[in-house]
Amino acid sequence: MARDKMKLSVWRGDWGLPSVDPHCLAVLAYCKFSGVPVDVVKTGNPWSSPTGNFPVLSAGKETYCRVSDIFTYLRKENWGSDFELSRKQTADVVAFSALLEEKLLPALLQLWWVDDKTFVDVTRPWYASAVPFPLSLFHPRSKQKKAELRVLLTKGGDHISELEKEAKVYKEAKECLNLLSYKLGEKPYMFGQLPSSLDALVFGYLAPLMKAPLPSNPLQTHLAQCSNLMRMCSEILATFFPADVRVSVRRAGESQVSVRRAGERQVSVRRAGERFQVSVRRAGERSSVCQESW
């Protein structure tokens, strides 16, 4: 009996990325690494997800919404890029995944959702344009409240102020980036020549930070100094998601073309104006003809 093909719903992509959400990127990268036959649906409509968020993997009657559940299911079905790892390396994957969630994720939530400038300039407009009306009116704000709560309850408290909490969160994230950089070293991927689920997770968290047009912030600046992490993410993008890289290059080219075309439109507006004047003049001639006829 043919197995039903799995369907993976993720947030839409932008800025040269297949998806803008870190968790969706991690799952997409994992599926690409292991060649999982999955239908990827890029959507902006949270109604189609049981939890209101993505990624969501539907396999037959089962649905998985958490990244760790999706990875566990794929491994159980013998799809995975982790079979080459030794037991010690598999233990390292668990440990580093927890490190990313504990130290890096709060900083990303702080940057994308809690920081006012980034939220108003980048995050809210993007989600408001991706999510259909009328959800777009309140979906970004509800995600923001969840992110604020997560950062506050895990990193904040009564004993530290907002500024101190922000400083603490970014400091821990920079240390986490340093630790990842030490772990990666000069190798192409974290555990050698082949990518693993840890590489997928690191790529998911770091790629939006690399590519998105965020206002200047300490985390992006620090990541730019970790050249080996930048190199690894760029290689994963170029190797496994070349179509999205090409689209972003083409769009950059089109924006230049559109500037040129805007100049041409001004020319055509001027010509339209001339045509209008000509038609008015001819209407005047016709009316004079009509007057004569009378």
Added chain:
Amino acid sequence: MSLVVDAVQATIGASEPWPDDVILYQQYQVEQITLPDYAQCLAVETFLHMCGLRFRVEQRTNAEEMSPSGKVPFIQVGPYLVSEFDPVVGFVSTKGFNLSQSLSDTERSEMRAYISMIENILGNAELYMAWLYPDIAAEVTKPRYGCCYPWPLSWILPWRKQREVRARLEANDWASKTCEEVCGEVRTCCQALSERLEKKKYFFGDKPTELDAMVFGHLYTLLTTILPGGHFTAVVQDFDNLAQFCKRIEDSFFKLAFD
């Protein structure tokens, strides 16, 4: 601002030796302390024993309120109060006691990853089991937490604490997990630790590091605390090398301290 305070503390603290009258504050061990708090306290005590630093333990009912961050344990070193495991490790390293200085950068990054794993998985699992699992919360945790207060505080304070823990675990996506899923996470964590330890004496090299202290604190608590259901005890006992590791640390650092 607190980064400035940390830097000043490090500069001033580094010039003073470890005093003789360092006190570690925690709640009463037999009647009051809860599972997650006991694990944290034991981890810090083990770390200080491993560094060979003198201190004494004072048990107070209001240790949580006295703590600068609201969490136990905290240590009083001269004029400074330092609470929780990571800040204590950082503070002790400014005094010149560093268990992990012989590690390479890669090993140190792995050690920090494993410490995060224990804080994330075992810490959250202990909070879940103590405060969100109905039987244990009602029969064990809430009575213990409120035992030192008169009614109605003995009812209100545990209820308030349970709400805070529930909000924290909901933000983390842990509150929606079932008991089996939580036990599965604990098993994954113990498996990772067991595979990392293998047959070695300590996790990194032949000397203990802060990771060994933290592992001992959490696993010893899970092995020795008798709770209705005994879910976690059964999970940890499946890993022989971890149980032997706990016995070895207890014999090395705690029997000596008591002798």
